[in-house]
Amino acid sequence: MKTTANHPQTFRSVPATSTPVSKTRVAALLDQEWARFKEGTGKSVQHWDPYPIAITSAQGAYMTDVDGRKLLDMSMGFGAMLAGHLNPVVVAEIKNSLSEGMLFVTPSPISRDAAERICKRFAIDQVRFANSGTEATMYAVRLARSITGKNAVVKLEGGYHGSFDPLMVSCKPSLSEVGDANDPTPVANIGTDPGEVFVVPFNNIESLERVFQANADKISCFILEPVLENIAIVLPDAGYLESVRQLCDQYGIILIFDEVKTGLTAGYQGAAQRLGVKPDLITLAKSIGGGVPVAAFGGKEKYMRAVTDGRLGHFGTFNGNPLAMAGIRAIDQICTPQALEKAEALNQQALVRINEIIDEYKLPAHTVGFGVKGCITWSTTPVRNYRDYKATDFQVAELSWLWSLNRGIITPPGLDEQWLISLAHGQTEIDILVEDFRSLAKALRD
Ligand SMILES: Cc1ncc(COP(=O)(O)O)c(C=O)c1O
Structure with a gap:
């Protein structure tokens, strides 16, 4: 059964x-x-x-x-x-950092310290900082596209990942537009230009396999929250994430866990480690920073290398700014x-x-x-x-x-x-x- x-x-x-x-x-x-x-x-x-x-x-x-x-x-x-x-450790770390300056737009020891803490805690090789969950998921998808040379994205029906165009497809689609439950129709938002996006139901491995089988030559990545936390809380069935991992390996598709919401709320090392399935890339925000605007994407070195070797441009005035890094340093001590x-x-x-x-x-x-x-x-x-x-x-x-x-x-x-x-x-x-x-x-x- x-x-x-x-x-x-x-x-x-x-x-x-x-x-x-x-x-x-x-x-x-x-x-x-x-x-x-x-x-x-x-x-x-x-x-x-x-x-x-x-x-x-x-x-x-x-x-x-x-x-x-x-x-x-x-x-x-x-x-x-x-x-x-206003956790006192967060406030103290931010005040302390502020006393040394506010924005350097170049790396500093505190950004290195924050990166090391994140990599250690989430068991990833490398990390890049951004300012919002939307940026983190956008860059993770771009990274997957740059590495694979393929552009299509697979996401869940009802999955929310911020406001990058392809990831806004079928976030909360009206039931009048969604089509077959096992083969959902992607529903795009007015004003967005999502490109090719395939939408699958959560906890339905057969549906995912059908999409992979028919379109693997076009698909760069599958992005999902390991536990859905934007439609109340929807749990993965026992074995579902393991099967997802196996299918992504089989079809050469990059697996991205969006841990913007789960993150440290899932436990000391985030949801991926708690649930025992390792994605290729993860995205983080919210809980890692103590309330400052900060986000991150990271993962295996063989993928993150595309940023360091210039295949993917990742820039931003406020990326890795000292106050955001102080938030990460504080949370790492508190949590x-x-x-x-x-x-x-x-x-x-x-x-x-x-x-x-x-x-x-x-x-x-x-x-x-x-x-x-x-x-x-x-x-x-x-x-x-x-x-x-x-x-x-x-x-x-x-x-x-x-x-x-x-x-x-x-x-x-x-x-x-x-x-x-x-x-x-x-x-x-x-x-x-x-x-x-x-x-x-x-x-x-x-
Ligand atoms: C799972 C998930 N990913 C990404 C985002 C986007 O994060 P932000 O609001 O920081 O852009 C959110 C926001 O709620 C989210 O829940």
């Missing part, structure tokens, strides 16, 4: 039984919560419907908004604030195995306690976790790809997000995101998260 068990280093718990929630009840609660949202946030500026929360300051695991409300931050800068807001394990244990506790509430109230939901991240997925069956994700209950997901926000807990607004237990979160914050979910569960069943 075909296995759909998740990778053993990841967490998913689906309840055996549940009963549906009433759509009318959810709609009434949503009306109530949107009214409450508007009452409490008069000073936030109008931008989207109705408007985002504007923040004035942040410290540790909390932020303060323009209305003076203290919010428990469960988003933590999409993972960039893994060490906590010890012990510190990350402690945060992961708290995350695990939150997931287990939330499962108990899901069971108690027989909610049509389940929990998913990886490293220090977790989420509640409003579906009674595991989500293994973009189509499954689109079949989850977005109405109750919206309510869950708004419910928390109105009670002082901020999570990312996309309904596709996850919470993050940073090094600044402790038992108190876990209790707040869990008890808030209990209050929602009660309201749904009243």
Whole structure:
């Protein structure tokens, strides 16, 4: 029988039984919560419907908004604030670096130090610094194209990698345009010129093999997040990544793991090492820098050599700037195995306690976790790809997000995101998260 068990280093718990929630009840609660949202946030500026929360300051695991409300931050800068807001080591390293100058536009000992730390931790031969995840994924793809002399790219349906044209294909396509689930139609964005892009479903090795078989002579690389973290959290099936690695080797296609989101949130050495599959190239950003704008791409020397021998131009005024490098140096000191394990244990506790509430109230939901991240997925069956994700209950997901926000807990607004237990979160914050979910569960069943 075909296995759909998740990778053993990841967490998913689906309840055996549940009963549906009433759509009318959810709609009434949503009306109530949107009214409450508007009452409490008069000073936030109008931008989207109705408007985002504007923040004035942040410290540790909390932020303060323009209305003076203290919010428990469960988003933590999409993972960039893994060490906590204004972590003293990050602040000290940045101040220290600033005292020596701000921008040299040429290498310095601190950029060498940061590069060595990243290479050691992520077990890569060489690394290049950039300023955003978008740049890192763009350069990784360009590098693959320069090495192979081929231009086509393979990506996942529902995979997000920033805003380089080919990588914007089928990020969140409308179901009216996506075609066959096993052979998805690539959907490009207006205003982009993506070139040739093949799109495959996650956790479907047959589909990937078909695309490789028919087009290997044109394909430079396959890029994916090893755990999808832009459509909530979608886990790789046990064995999937190993098969991907094997197929890429078989067809001479470069395998890129986009670890912009997983990175250190997946564990001390990132997702690739934790999951036991080595890509050819990785991209990093967010969690590696303590909140400064910094990103990186790197990997095997035989590929990175294309940058040093001039086949691929990689330039940028702010690449490897001292303040960004100071952020990396600080995070490398802070994110010890012990510190990350402690945060992961708290995350695990939150997931287990939330499962108990899901069971108690027989909610049509389940929990998913990886490293220090977790989420509640409003579906009674595991989500293994973009189509499954689109079949989850977005109405109750919206309510869950708004419910928390109105009670002082901020999570990312996309309904596709996850919470993050940073090094600044402790038992108190876990209790707040869990008890808030209990209050929602009660309201749904009243
Ligand atoms: C997996 C992944 N790759 C790349 C990016 C792009 O990073 P940035 O926003 O720094 O450009 C993101 C951003 O969320 C991401 O989640």
